Amino acid sequence: MRFLSGLIAAAFLASPAFAQCGGNFNAFVDGLKAEASQKGFDASTVNGFFKGVQQDGAVLKADRAQGVFQKPFIDFSRHLISQNRIDRGTAMSRKYDAVFDRIEREYGVSRGVLLAFWAFETDYGAVQGDFNTRNALVTLAHDCRRPELFRPQIFAAIELYSQGNFDPARTTGAWAGEIGMVQMLPQDILDNGMDGDGDGRVSLKTSAPDALMSGAKMLSHLGWQAGQPWxxxxxxxxxxxxxxxxxxxxxxxxxxxxxxxxxxxxxxxxxxxxxxxxxxxxxxxxxxxxxxxxxxxxxxxxxxxxxxxxxxxxLEGGQIYDAGNPAPRLSSAQMKQLQTKLQARGYDVGKIDGILGAGTRAAVQAEQVRLGLPADAWPTTDLLGRI
Structure with missing residues (x-):
């Protein structure tokens, strides 16, 4: 899934008139309607888009149940990468060889990169999600965890609707509002949607060439350097x-x-x-x-x-990594204990969630330096006991 850039988030937070979240859901939707009108959408478009909008509790449940990200790299990668996914990736590479050749010529994005996203996001298009996209976006914007990410996507979805490329009642996708085979948010579709199969439409749910070309264009716009390794x-x-x-x-x-x-x-x-x-x-x-x-x-x-x-x-023929013999990982409870201790020492580890994120890694490495331990940012029971 795509995350909001810092510039867009800053612009959102600088607009206090429409930066609110939470409260009565119907009143919140009224605020969205007012902002959409201020942005220039006509009343028919606004009313049509929000007709029948509902808060989706299943979206909030999914947002709070991402325990898989607590797994360390070896476990996580073995969980996601199977021989079946490798074999299917090879088959898809052959099936859409001409599309990947075009992508490599025009955007310099290697086919393995897109095949991996395609596999992980939707299992090569087989599992695209059945959450109502409009309801998901409005629900997540109303929730106060990350409104700066999701509120702008609502207006992008309204723009897609005004163009005839979004059905508020029927467009479905992932719980976080992404649509199509490589799971793109509405603003990304507006900015990077491509008609890869030449039928005159951009259909990221049903056309693999459209989805792959759009994903490649987005990566290019995000700064991908043509022909370089990653x-x-x-x-x-x-x-x-x-x-x-x-x-x-x-x-x-x-x-x-x-x-x-x-x-x-x-x-x-x-x-x-x-x-x-x-x-x-x-x-x-x-x-x-x-x-x-x-x-x-x-x-x-x-x-x-x-x-x-x-x-x-x-997917491009590379070998299986050498797992080595890393120190045993901390349990979720131990990770939370470590994060609490690090936070007490003044480190910004973000939410105490048991996930070894960027802030926790940086704090672990700093403490390892202070204590004279190998400063490789991997938390161990020895580190936990010394802090």
Whole structure:
């Protein structure tokens, strides 16, 4: 799923007249109608879009039940990547070979990247979700967890409706409002929707060429660098300054090589790269190139992003990663205990949720440095006991 950019979120928060959430649902919908009218939509369009709108409790339940993201990379990737998904990806690559060739020519996005998203988002189009999209977006905008993400998508959906490309009563998709085979939010469809099959329509639910071309265009607009790699498995030495590792810490590949980091197969690209150790220095190791950062514009979950990026390499013939022998992971209760301790020390770990997110990883690494432990951002029972 796509997350709202910081600029759009800032613009939303700067509009207090329409930034409210919560309260009476009908009154909230009236506020949406008023804002839609202010944005220039005529009364017929506004009334047609909101006719019969309902709050969907199943959407809220799904939003609060994302326990799978508590799994560490090895467990999560093994959960999502199966031989069946690899075999089907190979078959889809052959079936839509001409589409992928066109994508690679026009956008420089490698087919493995899109195949991985297609597989994870909808199992190659087979499971696209049956939540009413309008109701899902309004429900999530009314909920006060992330209104800055979902409220703008309502007006994008109204625009699609005004163009005849959205049916408020019948358009369905994922619980978070994404539509189609690669699960795109309404604003992304407006910005990047492509008629890939040449029938004069953009149909992301029924046309694989439309969905794949649209996904490629979106990745290109998010900053994908044509023809460049995104992730490569590496081997690391027994000892090095592990505090240099982590997402968003790029260094020239030559510097990593001088520290003993080597490609597990093939050659390293001559690009800046960050050393990713998802389960510490005794687990799998990857170099993440600049294109890897684009994945976080699609989804902000570290474990999802790394798994999708890795699966993209597998779908293009890459080998199975070396899992190594990482230290045992903390239980959910232990992770929450660790987050509470880190928060008490002044670290911003976000919500105490048991998920090893970016804030918790950074805090763990900082504490490992302070305590003289290998600063690889992987929490252990030893660390928990020392804080």
């Amino acid at each position: 992730l490569q498995e590496v081997t690391v030495p027994a000892q090095m300054d592990w505090s240099l590792s982590g997402p968003g810490k790029p260094r020239p590949v030559s510097e990593w090589q001088s520290m003993g980091v080597q490609a597990r197969s093939g050659s390293l690209a001559n690009l800046p790269a960050s050393l990713i150790l998802p389960q510490g220095h005794n687990g799998p190791a990857f170099l993440a190139y600049p294109n890897f950062d684009v994945y976080f514009e699609w989804n902000q979950s570290f474990v999802y992003v790394l798994t999708a990026a890795y699966f993209g390499t597998r």
